[in-house]
Amino acid sequence: MNQNQHDDRGSETRKRYVKPEIQKVDLTPEEAVLGACKNGASSGPAQPRCNFPSACSSMGS
C-alpha cells in the first residue's frame, strides 16, 4: 500500500471536523426558583403592591 492509497481510504471513513460551539439556553431565574408571580397585573406575595393574603390564580405561570 502506498501513501496515496492510505490517505484515500482514511478520508472515506473520516468525518468532517465541526468545531464545537457553546450554545446558550436562557433560564429565567425568578421562575426557576419559584419566586415569581405571573405578571404585574396579578397580585401576589412577590409583588410590591401585594394584596396578600389572597389566592393568586396563576402563581409564577
Add this chain to the structure above:
Amino acid sequence: MTAKPRTCAARGRGVGLWGPRAAPAWVRGEASSRGDVLLTIAGVTVAVVADEPGPALRVEDATKPFLVDDATPDVTIRVGWGQLLEACDGEQVFDSGALWRLYRQRDSFLFRFSTPALGSVPYREACFDARFTAGDVRLHRPYFETRGPLDPLEYPLAELLFINHLHTHRLGVEIHGCGVIDRSGAGYLFAGESGAGKTTMARLWEGQTGVTVLSDDRVVLRAAGDTVWMYGTPWHGDARLASPARVSVAGVFFLRARSEHVWRPLDRPQAAARLFACSFPPFYSASGLDFTLAALDAVTAAVPCRELGFVPDPTVVDFVRQQAGG
C-alpha cells in the same frame, strides 16, 4: 429578653409526628371530620393534618381532583398557628430573592416565607426532615386574624415540597410545561418559560374531542424503565387546567411564537439544556442537581424532542399529530 428562635426539633418533631395528639382519622382508618387533607400528585401522597385548635383548611378547586380517600402517605405534614420570629436559627443555604429562603438546621430543612407587604416577620415557616417525608408548617397568627379557611400548602410551598421530595427519592422532575393526552393515547409535553404559549397551546387542545389536558403550566416527569410518564398537577396557569391523570410521553415540544407552524429536531444536549431551563432545579442541593440533570438526560434519550414554532390557531393540533406520528 429576646426569645430564641425554635428549631424544627424544638417544635416537637423529635418526639414523633403525633406526640400526645391522637393520630388523624385516616391513620385510624376512619373518615375525617376535621378537614384533614389527603392528596396524591404524580404518585406522591401527602397528608396534611391541622392542629386542634388550628387553622381551618381549604382546598383549591384545582386541587380537589387530586384528593384521595384512602392511601398511605409518603409525606405527612402538620399545620398550625405559631408566633414566628424575625430571626432564625440555622444556616441559610438559599435565598430565592423573592418569597422564600431555605435554612439548614442539623438534620432538617426550614423554609421561611416573607413579604414586605406584611413585615419583617415571616408569614409562614415550613420545616421538613432531611428526606422530605415529614413536615411542620406554622402560620404567623397575627397576620391571619381576619382570614377564613387557608390553603396550608399555598404557593410556592407545595411545589417546593414536591420538587425536593421527588429529587431526594430520585422519583422525577417538575417541568414548566403544558401536558396533554391526545385522543390516540399519546402524551405530548409543550415546554417553555412564561409567555412561550403553554396556556395558549392548552386551550387549543382543550377544544379537541377526546383530549385531556393534564396542566397548562406544570407537569411532573417520572421515568420507569424506557417509559417517561407525565403527570398532571394542580399548579395551573391562566387556563386553570389540571388533571391527576398520567400519560406516557410520546414527544416533547419547546414552544416558540412564529408566523407559521414549523418544527426542527433537537439533539440530546440541546434538548436536555432546554428541559433544564424549563425545570425548577434545586440549586441548593448538589445531589438534587445531579439527579435533575440525569433525569432530564434520560428523558431526551427516550423521547423525541423538537422545537415547535406555531401560530395560535387550532391547526397546530393536527400539525403536532403529523409530526409526532400520532
